[in-house]
Amino acid sequence: MSAxxxxxxxxxxxxxxxxxxxxxxxGPSHPATHGTVQIIAELDGEKVVRADVHCGxxxxxxxxxxxxxxxxxxxxxxxxxxxxxxxLNEFAYCEAVETLLGIEITPRCRYxxxxxxxxxxxxxxxxxxxxxxxxxxxxxAFLYLVTLRDFIYEHTAALTGARVTHTYGxxxxxxxxxxxxxxxxxxxxxxxxxxxxxxIHGLMDRNRIFIDRTRDVGVLSPEEAIHWGFTGPVxxxxxxxxxxRKDTPYLAYGELDFEVPVGIKGDNYDRYYVRMREMDExxxxxxxxxxxxxxxxxxxxxxxxxxxxxPLVYSEIESxxxxxxLITEGPRVPAGEVYVAHEAANGELGFYVVSTGEGxxxxxxxxxxxxxxxGGLHRMLEGYxxxxxxxxxxxxxxxxxxxxx
Amino acid sequence: xxxxxxxxxRDAVAPLVERFDLSHGxxxxxxxxxxxxxTVRRLKEDLRFDxxxxxxxxxxxxxxxxxxxxxxxxxxxxxxxxxxxxxxxEGEPLVDSLVPLYGSAGYTERECHDMFGIGFRGNPDLxxxxxxxxxxxxxxxxxxxxxxxxxxxxxxxxxxxx
Numbered sequence: 189m190s191a192x193x194x195x196x197x198x199x200x201x202x203x204x205x206x207x208x209x210x211x212x213x214x215g216p217s218h219p220a221t222h223g224t225v226q227i228i229a230e231l232d233g234e235k236v237v238r239a240d241v242h243c244g245x246x247x248x249x250x251x252x253x254x255x256x257x258x259x260x261x262x263x264x265x266x267x268x269x270x271x272x273x274x275x276l277n278e279f280a281y282c283e284a285v286e287t288l289l290g291i292e293i294t295p296r297c298r299y300x301x302x303x304x305x306x307x308x309x310x311x312x313x314x315x316x317x318x319x320x321x322x323x324x325x326x327x328x329a330f331l332y333l334v335t336l337r338d339f340i341y342e343h344t345a346a347l348t349g350a351r352v353t354h355t356y357g358x359x360x361x362x363x364x365x366x367x368x369x370x371x372x373x374x375x376x377x378x379x380x381x382x383x384x385x386x387x388i389h390g391l392m393d394r395n396r397i398f399i400d401r402t403r404d405v406g407v408l409s410p411e412e413a414i415h416w417g418f419t420g421p422v423x424x425x426x427x428x429x430x431x432x433r434k435d436t437p438y439l440a441y442g443e444l445d446f447e448v449p450v451g452i453k454g455d456n457y458d459r460y461y462v463r464m465r466e467m468d469e470x471x472x473x474x475x476x477x478x479x480x481x482x483x484x485x486x487x488x489x490x491x492x493x494x495x496x497x498x499p500l501v502y503s504e505i506e507s508x509x510x511x512x513x514l515i516t517e518g519p520r521v522p523a524g525e526v527y528v529a530h531e532a533a534n535g536e537l538g539f540y541v542v543s544t545g546e547g548x549x550x551x552x553x554x555x556x557x558x559x560x561x562x563g564g565l566h567r568m569l570e571g572y573x574x575x576x577x578x579x580x581x582x583x584x585x586x587x588x589x590x591x592x593x
Numbered sequence: 594x595x596x597x598x599x600x601x602x603r604d605a606v607a608p609l610v611e612r613f614d615l616s617h618g619x620x621x622x623x624x625x626x627x628x629x630x631x632t633v634r635r636l637k638e639d640l641r642f643d644x645x646x647x648x649x650x651x652x653x654x655x656x657x658x659x660x661x662x663x664x665x666x667x668x669x670x671x672x673x674x675x676x677x678x679x680x681x682x683e684g685e686p687l688v689d690s691l692v693p694l695y696g697s698a699g700y701t702e703r704e705c706h707d708m709f710g711i712g713f714r715g716n717p718d719l720x721x722x723x724x725x726x727x728x729x730x731x732x733x734x735x736x737x738x739x740x741x742x743x744x745x746x747x748x749x750x751x752x753x754x755x
Contacts, residue, residue, distance in 0.1 A: 196725035200718065244723040251708075252732055252739055287617055414643050414669065417697025428669070435672040526617050527665055527676065529646075540663065542651055555647040555665070563700025592723055 199228045200240040209237065212574075216245045220578045222319050223588045225562065227569070227577065234573050239566040243559070246592035254552040258518025259285055259359060259493075262552060267353040269537075269554060269590040273312035275304045275344075276532045277590075278357030281552075283438065284528035284539040285359045288521050289493060296484040297361050302440040303477040304344075304356075305530075306470040307374075310381070311340045312533030312585075313421075313463040313470075320460060320582035321392065324401055329391050336384040339377050346370065359519060360494045361487030371478055378471055385467065392460070402456035406568040406580035409454060416564025420535025420557055422584060425462045426454030432531035443480070444473050456576075459583040493519040518547025534558055534585050558584075558591035598671055605639050606632055621676045626662075629679050630689040633664070637694055642666040642675060645695035648702055650709040652735045659683040660711060664691075681711065690716035708733035 204211060209230050216226040224245040230238040250269070254262045266281045267274040279301045286293065293301070318333035341351040347370055348354035348363065356363050392398050408418065410426040423430055429448040433441040449465035451458025487494045491510055500507035523545040529538035535557030542551040561584050568580050602620055603613055609632045612623040624632050636642040646665040653659055658680035666675045681688060690713035691698035702713040703722040710731040713719065721728060730737050 196727075198720055198726050200720075242722070244721070244725065247723040249732060249739075252737075256739060415696045417645055417695070417701075419644070430669050436674075524616070525651075527619065527674065529674070536646065536667075538646060538665065540647070540649060540665070551651050553647075553649040559704070560647075560697050560700065563697055 197226060197228075197242045201228075201230065201238060204230050205237065206232070208232070214577065216242070220323060221581055222323075223581075223586045223591075225581070225586060225588070225591075227581075229569070229574070229577070231574060234575070236569050236572060236574055236577065239569040239577075241562050241565050243562050243586075243588075243591050246588040248593070250593040251552055251554070254549050256548060258515075258547050259521055259549060260514075260518060262549065263357060263359075264353065264355045266554075267355055269556060269593065270312070270532060270534065270558070270587045271352055271589050272315045272587060273308035273533045274352065274354050275301075275308040275356060276312075276530060277537065278354070279305055279439070280528060280530035280532070280537050281539050281541075282357045282359050283530070284526050284541045285493075285521060287526045287528055288524050288541065288543055289359070289490075289519070290522070291360050291488055291490055291493070293361060294485050294488055296365075296482065297486045297488075298440050299477050299481050300362060300366070300486065301357070302444075303474055303481070305439065306473045306477070307340065307344070309533045310467050310470050311337050311344075313467045314340070316533075316582070316585035317388070317460060317463055319585075320456075320579060321388075321398075323578050323582050324398065326392065326398070329388050332384050332387050336377075336381060339380060343370075343373055343377055346373070358487065358494070360490055361485075365486050371481075374474070374478070378474065381467075381471055385464065389464070399457065401576075401579060402460060402583075404453070405456045405572055405576045406459075406583065407453060407455045408568055412567060413454065413564075416567060417560040418535065418564055419560075420531065420533070421459060421462045421466060422454075422535065422561065424448065425451035425458035427451060432529060432536060436529075438530060440477065440480070444476055446473050456579050456583045493521075520545060520547060521549075529555070532557060534587065534590075535561070537590075554590070554593055556587075556590035556593065558586045558588075559593075562586060562591055595671075598673065602636075602640055602675070605635050609635070616676070619674055619676055621678060623678050623680075626679045626681055626688045629677070630691070630694075633666075633677065633691055633694060636666060636675065636677075640668065641670045642668045644669055645691060645697045645701075646674070648691070648698065648705050650705055650711055650733075652709065652733065654735045657682065660686055660709060662688055662705070662711060686710060687712040687714055689714050692716050707731070710734070 214227045216224045226242040228240040229236045266277040269277045314333045314337040318330045322330035345351045348356040410428045413423045413426045427450050429450050431448045446469045451462050496507035501511045521543040525542040527540045529536050538555030540553040544550045609628045610622045610624045614621045644667040648664050651661040660681050662679050664677040702716050706719045707724045
């Protein structure tokens with residue numbers, strides 16, 4: 189390689205803090221870590237003394253891009269933030285815009301969004317736990333979990349038309365209502381879930397190798413977690429029962445019965461177990477929501493943001509103009525700013541949206557949990573073995589799309 | 594937010610802030626850059642806003658104080674959020690860093706520095722985080738064209754090939 193290529197990052201330290209220290213570079217593209225992240229670590233033997241975490245390899249100017257698209261056109265982009273659970277991103281973004289518009293979504297839409305949000309959370313946790321276990325060599329567990337996740341992907345594809353990037357949320361509602369037989373298949377998948385996740389519990393929970401690798405590794409205290417801005421399962425693994433679904437209820441969470449699982453030590457094992465328990469709670473919530481789901485419209489009746497029905501577009505001029513204006517100019521969102529945060533699979537996902545009354549956002553800022561977590565990750569790596577870096581990183585579940593935007 | 598808590602926040606920061614508003618139910622404090630650190634210290638120590646969520650900026654070109662630096666805080670005890678805003682001019686886009694109070698401010702301030710070129714006095718580490726060394730300009734400023742290309746990696750010459 190030619191010599192003049194500059195390094196894209198400047199490490200925080202060039203030399204070791206003591207005699208005999210070794211500085212190694214891990215990543216950004218490393219077979220043992222999922223996600224493109226670079227860690228420059230100072231080693232003392234096998235122990236990590238200092239770690240310098242770099243992200244940004246997946247930066248693609250999401251926030252800049254949002255400033256030149258209509259409010260609706262941003263929805264496919266937010267899918268690509270946390271691509272393991274795109275619907276959670278969509279619903280948080282839609283709610284931010286709806287708050288500015290002063291819209292209250294219909295009851296059916298509220299229940300459906302809650303149901304799909306929990307469904308996405310299961311898919312996200314499955315991905316995280318599967319990757320975490322596979323990186324420690326548990327191929328069987330990985331395949332069980334990914335099989336289950338694929339049931340969910342195929343099932344969501346039947347609803348939204350895409351396996352991963354759904355673009356299903358709309359400002360003021362959803363793209364379409366449930367197809368026939370969707371809820372029956374959902375019940376089957378939830379039954380499958382019990383079988384597959386039961387196997388994982390049997391394989392991992394009391395597995396000596398797994399416990400040795402994860403217990404007391406990457407320990408985080410509750411105070412430290414708060415100081416470094418950790419939210420979501422990582423914060424709960426330290427023993428703090430902080431969950432936005434309980435603390436500041438949004439969508440239909442206020443009506444649901446569920447628990448907030450917490451860990452006891454804040455180590456890798458707790459992060460694994462909190463995620464496993466959270467999936468159980470999500471299944472419990474989905475079952476409650478299926479009972480509550482009553483027929484009704486999914487979209488609000490508001491011509492400022494919701495597209496008119498297709499037959500009307502083709503038969504009357506007012507609807508045609510309405511449709512045309514909404515597509516070409518975008519919905520006029522009243523000027524103002526709002527910060528809406530949802531409990532995404534990895535923590536607090538916040539959308540700070542500024543409007544000047546135009547059809548395009550003036551500013552969209554995403555508070556992605558992964559990005560903030562990367563700022564505190566070194567606290568979980570320092571003092572542990574180099575080999576522990578992989579499971580610790582896996583248990584935090586950094587998602588590049590959301591971290592680097 | 595409960596009215597009693599709102600009143601407590603209002604009383605605690607009243608001598609420091611320029612404006613106190615409610616925006617979609619969230620208290621918004623507007624402070625002068627010089628009083629930011631003191632205001633946030635009070636929010637953290639007296640009112641238990643212990644979780645620093647985020648810092649970002651909004652660019653308003655043409656205005657005297659061009660950049661609006663926006664902070665979001667959350668209190669895990671009261672379970673409420675709060676926004677703090679301060680304005681800085683283009684000539685001297687500099688605010689105090691909140692790193693002495695919150696660890697999570699470090700990374701988010703780095704991002705804000707990347708994207709808007711706002712300096713954070715007291716942040717020891719303002720290396721690029723989402724951008725890379727040698728990136729020219731601040732992409733989220735409104736005068737940065739979306740399609741500007743950056744000299745990413747020099748084109749390899751035939752001699753320099755592997």
